Amino acid sequence: MPATSPPTGRWGDPVEAVEVTAIGLAPNVSPSGATTSPQGDDMFEWSEEQLMIRDAVRQFVQTEIAPKREELEHGDLPPYEILRKLFATFGMDVMARDRFKHQIEREKRVAAGEEAAPAAPVRRGGGDPNSIAMTMLPIIEICRHSPGMVTAMGVSMGLTSAAIMSKGTIAQKERWALDLLTLDKVGAWAITEPGSGSDAFGSMRSSARRDGDEYLLNGSKTFITNGPHADTIVFICKLDEGNPMEDRKIVSFVLDRGMPGLEQSKPLRKMGMHSSPTGELFLTDVRVGRDRLIGETEDVASGGRAGAKDTFSMERSGVAAMSLGIIERCLELSVQYAKDRVQFGKPIGEFQLIQDKLARMEVARLNVQNLVFRFIEMSAAGAPLSLAEASAMKLYAARAATEVAMEAVQLHGGNGYMAEYQVEQLARDAKVLQIYAGTDEIQITHIAKDLLRR
Amino acid sequence: MHVVVCVKQIPDPAEPGKLEGDLTLDRSGKLILDESDSYGVEMALQLVDKAGGGEVTLVSMAPNNENSGLRTALAMGAAKAILISDPLLSGAGALDTAKVLAAAIKSAEPDLVLTATESSDGYTGTVPEQIAALLGLPSITFAKEVHIDGQSVNVRRQTEDGYDEVTCSLPAVVSVTAGVVEPRYPSFKGIMAAKSKPVEEQTVVGLGLDPARVGVAGAGQEIVAVEDAPVREAGEIIVDDGEAFTNIVSFLDGLKLI
Ligand SMILES: Cc1cc2nc3c(=O)[nH]c(=O)nc-3n(C[C@H](O)[C@H](O)[C@H](O)COP(=O)(O)OP(=O)(O)OC[C@H]3O[C@@H](n4cnc5c(N)ncnc54)[C@H](O)[C@@H]3O)c2cc1C
Ligand SMILES: Cc1cc2nc3c(=O)[nH]c(=O)nc-3n(C[C@H](O)[C@H](O)[C@H](O)COP(=O)(O)OP(=O)(O)OC[C@H]3O[C@@H](n4cnc5c(N)ncnc54)[C@H](O)[C@@H]3O)c2cc1C
Numbered sequence: 172m173p174a175t176s177p178p179t180g181r182w183g184d185p186v187e188a189v190e191v192t193a194i195g196l197a198p199n200v201s202p203s204g205a206t207t208s209p210q211g212d213d214m215f216e217w218s219e220e221q222l223m224i225r226d227a228v229r230q231f232v233q234t235e236i237a238p239k240r241e242e243l244e245h246g247d248l249p250p251y252e253i254l255r256k257l258f259a260t261f262g263m264d265v266m267a268r269d270r271f272k273h274q275i276e277r278e279k280r281v282a283a284g285e286e287a288a289p290a291a292p293v294r295r296g297g298g299d300p301n302s303i304a305m306t307m308l309p310i311i312e313i314c315r316h317s318p319g320m321v322t323a324m325g326v327s328m329g330l331t332s333a334a335i336m337s338k339g340t341i342a343q344k345e346r347w348a349l350d351l352l353t354l355d356k357v358g359a360w361a362i363t364e365p366g367s368g369s370d371a372f373g374s375m376r377s378s379a380r381r382d383g384d385e386y387l388l389n390g391s392k393t394f395i396t397n398g399p400h401a402d403t404i405v406f407i408c409k410l411d412e413g414n415p416m417e418d419r420k421i422v423s424f425v426l427d428r429g430m431p432g433l434e435q436s437k438p439l440r441k442m443g444m445h446s447s448p449t450g451e452l453f454l455t456d457v458r459v460g461r462d463r464l465i466g467e468t469e470d471v472a473s474g475g476r477a478g479a480k481d482t483f484s485m486e487r488s489g490v491a492a493m494s495l496g497i498i499e500r501c502l503e504l505s506v507q508y509a510k511d512r513v514q515f516g517k518p519i520g521e522f523q524l525i526q527d528k529l530a531r532m533e534v535a536r537l538n539v540q541n542l543v544f545r546f547i548e549m550s551a552a553g554a555p556l557s558l559a560e561a562s563a564m565k566l567y568a569a570r571a572a573t574e575v576a577m578e579a580v581q582l583h584g585g586n587g588y589m590a591e592y593q594v595e596q597l598a599r600d601a602k603v604l605q606i607y608a609g610t611d612e613i614q615i616t617h618i619a620k621d622l623l624r625r
Numbered sequence: 626m627h628v629v630v631c632v633k634q635i636p637d638p639a640e641p642g643k644l645e646g647d648l649t650l651d652r653s654g655k656l657i658l659d660e661s662d663s664y665g666v667e668m669a670l671q672l673v674d675k676a677g678g679g680e681v682t683l684v685s686m687a688p689n690n691e692n693s694g695l696r697t698a699l700a701m702g703a704a705k706a707i708l709i710s711d712p713l714l715s716g717a718g719a720l721d722t723a724k725v726l727a728a729a730i731k732s733a734e735p736d737l738v739l740t741a742t743e744s745s746d747g748y749t750g751t752v753p754e755q756i757a758a759l760l761g762l763p764s765i766t767f768a769k770e771v772h773i774d775g776q777s778v779n780v781r782r783q784t785e786d787g788y789d790e791v792t793c794s795l796p797a798v799v800s801v802t803a804g805v806v807e808p809r810y811p812s813f814k815g816i817m818a819a820k821s822k823p824v825e826e827q828t829v830v831g832l833g834l835d836p837a838r839v840g841v842a843g844a845g846q847e848i849v850a851v852e853d854a855p856v857r858e859a860g861e862i863i864v865d866d867g868e869a870f871t872n873i874v875s876f877l878d879g880l881k882l883i
Contacts, residue, residue, distance in 0.1 A: 219693075223700060223816045231810060262812030305813050 214300060214544045221304045228312040231260060237316050243446040244596060247438065249400055250320045250446050251357055257309070258354050266305075267328075267352040271344075278341050300551040307492045307543060314496025316593075318600040319446030321496075322607075325489050326396040326447075327351055331358030334405045334423060338466045347403050347425050359401035361392040361452055368394075369613050372421060372476055377408035377454070379422055386464065388424060388432075388457040394607075398450030399438050402428045406454065410469055421475030423465040432457035443599030486608040487565035488546045488556070494572035495539045497601050501579035501594055502532045508583055519582075528578045535571040542568060559621030566614035569604035576601040626679030626773065628669040629735040630703070631726055631756070632662040634687040634694030635746045648848040649716060650746065656687055658694035661741035663808035665801045666698045669739050670809070672773055679736075680704035684729045686714065686722055692824055700811030700819040707733060711828045714840045719747065721839040723755030728832040731760060737778060738798040742767055757798035764798045765791050769805040 217225060235253055242248035258264040280286040313321050332351035335343055350356035367374035377390025390408055392398070404426040409419035426433055436451040461467055506529060509520030519525045542564050549556060556564070576598035580587035587594050605611045634656035636642060643651040658666075669681045683698050683706035690710045699706060707729045714725065730738055738757075743750035757764030769788060770781040776795055781788040783802050811819070829836050863872050877883045 219696075220816055220820060223696065223811070223819075224813055227810050227816070260810050260812075262814050265812075266814065301817060 214548050217304070217308075218301070220301060221308065224305060224308050225312060227261070228257075228309050229315075231257060232312050232316055236313065236320065240316065240593075240596075243317060243319070244590075245445065247448075248446075249448060250317070250323045251354070251400065254320065254324050255354050257313075261309075263305075263309075264353040264355075268349065271349050271352055274336075275341060275344060278344075282341065300547050303547045303550045307547060310489060310492040311496040311499070311543075314493045315500035317446045318493055318497060318597070318604075319444035321489075321493055322396055322444055322447035322603075323357075324354070325486070326360055327356075327358040327401075328354055329489065330360040330486065331397075331401075331403060331405050334360060335425065335465060338423070338471070339425075340467050342462070343425065343465065343467070351403060356402040357397050357400050358403045358405070359395050359397040359452075360405045360407075361395045361398070362407045363392060363394045365391060365393050369610055373417070375407075375409055375421075377406070378411040379408050379424065380411045382458070384461065386424070386459050386461075388426075388454050388459060390454050392452040394439075394449055395452055396447055396449055398452055399435055399448045401435065404428075404433075404452065405465070406452070419474075420469060420471065422469060422471070423475070424459055424463045425465060426457065426459070426463065430457055430459075442602060443596070444603055445596075487561040487614075488543075490565045490604050490608050491539060491542050491546065491568040494568035494601070494604060495536070495543055497572045497597050498532065498536045498539055498575045501575050501597055502529070502536055504592075504594055505529060505532060505579045505582045508586075512584075525582060528582050532575045532578060535575050539568045539571055557621070559618050562609070562614040562617040565608060566611055566618070569601075570611065572601040572604055573598075626673050626676035626737075627682065627733070627735045628672055628679070629682050629684055629730050629733050629738045630662065630665045630669045630698070631730075631738065631740040631752070632666065632683050632685050632694060632698050633659040633741075633744045633746075634685055634691055635659045635744065638745060644851060647716065648851050652688050652691075655693050656691045658697040659741065659745050661743065661745050661803050663698070663701075664803055664806055665739040665741055666701055666703060667806045667808040668768075668771060668801055669737075670702045671806065672737070672771065676773060682707065682733050682735065684726055684733065685709070686717075686725050686729075688715065690826060695824060696819045697811065699822045699824075700815040701809055702811075702815060703822075705823045705825070707825045707827055709827045709829075709832065711840075713829045713836050717840050718846045719749045719751045720755055720845070723752050723759060724834060724839055725829070725832065726752065727756045727759040728834055729827060730756065732832070736795050737773070738762070738796065739771075740798065740800045742800045742802055753798055753800040760798070762796055762798050763793040764800075765793060766800045768799050768801050771799055771801070 235256060236243075239248065239253065243250065255264075258267075277286065281288045310321050310325070313324075328351055332348045335348040335351070339348065347356075351358040362371050362375075364374070364376060366376060377388070377392065379386045379388050388406060388408060390406075392406070395401075398404075406424045406426050408422060408424070409416070410422045411419065428435065432455045434453040434455075436453070438448040438450055441449060506520075509525055509529060510518050512519045520529070546556065546564065576594060579594040580598045583592055583594055586592045589595060609617075636650065636652055636654060637657050640654075645651050666681070666683070673679045673681055681703040683695055683703050685692075685695055685706065686709045687694070688710060690708065692706070692708055695706045695708060709725050709729055714721065717725070740753040740756070742753070744752075753766065754764050756762075765778070765780045765782060767783045768780045769783045772779040773795070774792075777792050778795055778797050778799065779790065779792045780799055782791055783805075829839055863869050874883070
């Protein structure tokens with residue numbers, strides 16, 4: 172989940188409007204149901220229905236996820252079965268299937284010339300804040316207990332499916348994307364390599380070489396979410412035509428688990444997000460046909476670099492929602508602890524230094540919540556966030572989540588450092604929000620570039 | 626198959642309760658679906674599914690046209706609701722409640738009426754039987770399993786050491802024991818659909834009831850005082866000097882347990 176600075180040649184370009192999509196939603200898929208009722212009021216709080224969704228998911232998380240913390244955090248229990256149960260319980264799989272059917276039918280009519288192709292890329296949103304809230308609320312609620320689970324879910328049904336849904340052929344979408352959107356299959360999206368992270372394209376070594384009608388894929392990927400368990404992998408690499416590295420086109424292939432020459436490592440040990448398995452991929456002469464080349468063409472816009480960049484921006488709003496869940500939970504636990512814990516003869520909440528911490532946490536919660544509301548409103552209005560705005564949102568939210576979680580540990584004293592208290596886990600989990608989906612430094616670069624070119 | 630489920634909307638038990646000046650419970654805030662009734666809703670939805678058709682209608686009496694709890698049950702899958710809300714009903718007791726619910730149920734003409742065995746807040750556990758008596762319908766209590774067989778209903782009634790099997794004709798009023806089915810979560814689609822499902826708002830006069838016979842006017846009861854439950858007396862502590870068993874034996878003997 173890296174981010175790149177735009178290739179040097181594009182420095183002077185105007186900021187592209189990007190379709191910002193939450194982790195978990197495929198882009199270019201209009202929300203289910205034709206009835207889009209624009210919410211008349213500006214959004215400053217969750218609506219009644221949205222609160223019902225929140226409460227229902229919160230109850231699910233309480234009964235299905237919270238009690239399994241030990242196995243998820245310290246026992247390598249993969250998150251997928253619980254996530255599938257979540258999908259089935261709330262009909263998210265059925266909704267995904269309906270949406271998919273809708274879109275594919277339209278694309279087929281367009282392909283057959285029965286319907287005009289939409290002039291502009293189909294905008295997300297289209298006036299229904301509820302359909303966007305339906306994606307954000309589960310992210311927020313699950314993150315109160317298991318941000319790792321959201322990472323696993325978002326990469327599979329968000330990033331991986333989006334890569335196929337945005338650039339794939341109809342046949343490829345039917346073959347791979349639907350199962351990812353319903354979570355029947357687990358997906359991984361692989362761009363990062365041992366030698367290339369923030370500079371994802373510049374230092375990328377993974378390659379595809381033509382071999383007759385087929386391609387031979389080689390390379391290794393690391394830090395790949397769902398890598399150890401993925402059924403479907405989007406592998407991003409450079410087309411090796413014997414030309415200089417920096418001129419090579421970026422192409423993506425879809426791989427299936429078990430293909431000869433593809434090795435998926437065991438989960439790597441890491442600081443947090445234990446409920447999200449992260450691994451390495453090794454490809455040695457993996458032979459694939461053109462049917463696995465996304466879009467079935469090597470001629471992709473701006474050498475393939477733009478396509479992947481859309482994907483970077485799309486994760487960023489998801490990170491804001493994740494941050495909100497972490498902040499809400501840390502604040503809740505901290506307020507309670509400040510009331511309960513007595514030192515020097517009074518609850519620690521009576522000390523001004525503790526009050527300062529709580530007040531700052533509340534400020535962070537309000538700000539991040541407002542960012543999430545703004546994102547929902549803008550998406551509903553069909554107004555895309557610019558890349559710089561999405562970066563600003565991600566940067567602020569990720570930092571706020573990490574700070575709040577670390578302060579929550581501090582407020583809990585020694586207990587805060589113990590695994591028994593949840594803030595210890597949330598603090599470890601929060602940190603990665605500043606690293607994946609583009610590091611803080613890369614977000615800052617994007618924001619500054621946008622400011623300086625105005 | 627048309628099933629009416631009586632659902633009580635109650636103040637959230639997680640919030641601290643408050644009494645009004647007349648010593649009745651403050652019900653002015655948001656009311657939620659009584660968890661006891663979520664089992665009846667689930668069972669009704671299952672019965673309709675099994676019957677291969679029909680629908681579930683909710684009936685609720687609550688102040689201030691409050692329908693938050695109803696929306697929850699509608700989101701689970703009930704088709705519509707009748708909500709009786711009327712200032713005339715303030716101060717209603719169990720019997721008034723039963724009269725009002727019975728009148729609403731009658732207007733819905735169901736094949737079967739489900740209730741909980743007792744509510745979580747009032748818990749007199751008398752409303753279902755009163756409804757049955759007022760409507761002249763058979764009443765079966767403490768159901769753990771309900772099967773519909775043509776024109777009759779077969780119920781396994783929970784007892785202390787097992788269950789009784791009881792059959793009666795339809796329509797009937799059956800009260801459902803808590804925990805016997807797992808109430809479903811509302812799907813996201815269900816939640817979105819709940820808002821547009823019909824909720825018929827009814828009043829005392831609208832149901833053809835005499836205002837003098839319901840609510841505080843007809844309650845036939847008055848709350849004169851509310852007191853804290855007596856604190857439990859501290860138990861007797863016996864320090865075991867090796868002979869404590871004799872104290873226990875004589876204690877149990879005193880209770881005529883051995
Ligand atoms: C839990 C987890 C899950 C992940 N999941 C995936 C996944 O599913 N798929 C995938 O492809 N990748 C994934 N990643 C990889 C992630 O996207 C990268 O780790 C991230 O983009 C940073 O790259 P890097 O680790 O190589 O750090 P580097 O790029 O080496 O960065 C090192 C430091 O240098 C800074 N830096 C780099 N360039 C600049 C610059 N131009 N200016 C200023 N500072 C700079 C960085 O901000 C950072 O502080 C995951 C990572 C983690 C930790
Ligand atoms: C000591 C005492 C204090 C009381 N205080 C108050 C008070 O403060 N405020 C007040 O309004 N009433 C008060 N009541 C009245 C009491 O709430 C009523 O008796 C109530 O309306 C129904 O009784 P229940 O909750 O005990 O029903 P139960 O007989 O326990 O209920 C069994 C089932 O009948 C159905 N049912 C019951 N009531 C309804 C309903 N209203 N709508 C739909 N289905 C229903 C449900 O399925 C329920 O689970 C009090 C009664 C007592 C004895």
